[in-house]
Amino acid sequence: MKASQLNEPALSYQNRQAFTVVVYRSRNLGDMIQTAALSQWLPRSSGVFRHELSRMDSDGLFVVNGVLFRERPAKRGENCLFAGVSGPYWRKRSYFHWLASSRHPIGGRDQMTVDAARERGLNASLIGCATLTFPRYEGKRHGVYSVDYPGPGTPHSHTISRDDGVPKQWAEAMEALQRYRTAEAVYTTRLHVAFPCLAFGTPVYLANPRNAWAPGRFTVFEQLNLPYNELVTADVSDWADRFLNFLRTHAQPLTGQHDPKMPVVKQTSLPFYAKWKQWIRH
Numbered sequence: 001m002k003a004s005q006l007n008e009p010a011l012s013y014q015n016r017q018a019f020t021v022v023v024y025r026s027r028n029l030g031d032m033i034q035t036a037a038l039s040q041w042l043p044r045s046s047g048v049f050r051h052e053l054s055r056m057d058s059d060g061l062f063v064v065n066g067v068l069f070r071e072r073p074a075k076r077g078e079n080c081l082f083a084g085v086s087g088p089y090w091r092k093r094s095y096f097h098w099l100a101s102s103r104h105p106i107g108g109r110d111q112m113t114v115d116a117a118r119e120r121g122l123n124a125s126l127i128g129c130a131t132l133t134f135p136r137y138e139g140k141r142h143g144v145y146s147v148d149y150p151g152p153g154t155p156h157s158h159t160i161s162r163d164d165g166v167p168k169q170w171a172e173a174m175e176a177l178q179r180y181r182t183a184e185a186v187y188t189t190r191l192h193v194a195f196p197c198l199a200f201g202t203p204v205y206l207a208n209p210r211n212a213w214a215p216g217r218f219t220v221f222e223q224l225n226l227p228y229n230e231l232v233t234a235d236v237s238d239w240a241d242r243f244l245n246f247l248r249t250h251a252q253p254l255t256g257q258h259d260p261k262m263p264v265v266k267q268t269s270l271p272f273y274a275k276w277k278q279w280i281r282h
Helices: 030-039 051-054 093-100 112-117 166-183 191-199 216-221 237-250 272-281
Strands: 018-021 046-049 059-065 080-086 105-110 124-125 143-149 154-156 185-188 202-208
Touching: 018 030, 018 051, 030 059, 030 080, 030 166, 030 191, 059 202, 080 112, 080 237, 080 272, 105 112, 112 124, 166 191, 185 191, 191 202, 191 216
Parallel strands: 018 046, 018 059, 059 080, 080 105, 105 124, 143 154, 143 185, 185 202
Antiparallel strands: none
């Protein structure tokens, strides 16, 4: 991964490209890593914060990936392509109305999501995650890291601050990916540490998620027939092809793979937690 894209001149939000993507400004760095993985295959894109989905008004294709959380979904779905989404909170009818209004099939990130969509009569298939499409690394390796896990090596965490702006979160995601790419070994509890490591060819130890939030999110790791609690590597090219074939079928024009490009985001309102913080400060 390169850091050069962080210094690219910002594009005007009004000068939209063909695609809009969701930007997950959350406490989990893995959300930004998913956006970075998707951006490898798209022209420079505009971004919409997850808490502002209801304001989404793009005339181009809106590519949605990652966890769909508790926020109010977009009002329109005909231009939405759900590519690698996970829906443990799809108990809300409004989310299913949103998915059903898309002209495209649903690409699920895990079997839990595909089953939930099919139970509602939606056309859904398992395509995995964009983070499995990172390019394999064949160079020298150095460093052992433990990410949100009490393992050997240098400790790191995917827990970040929601107060950080997109450029800061993006820079942290680029630094983390470069670390995982060239590591000798990585120990973690995080799905979006394990998936990039598998794509890079980095030996990774993923702790059993039986006590994790929504353990059904880990089904693709299990379908790779990989054990938990062991250092493993795997060829994930079939899953990368599955994701990319879905994307190429429904999103045109795609680019060839390139360095991740940070989406240009326009924030039209603050999320509730930011409004609350401003209120208590005054």
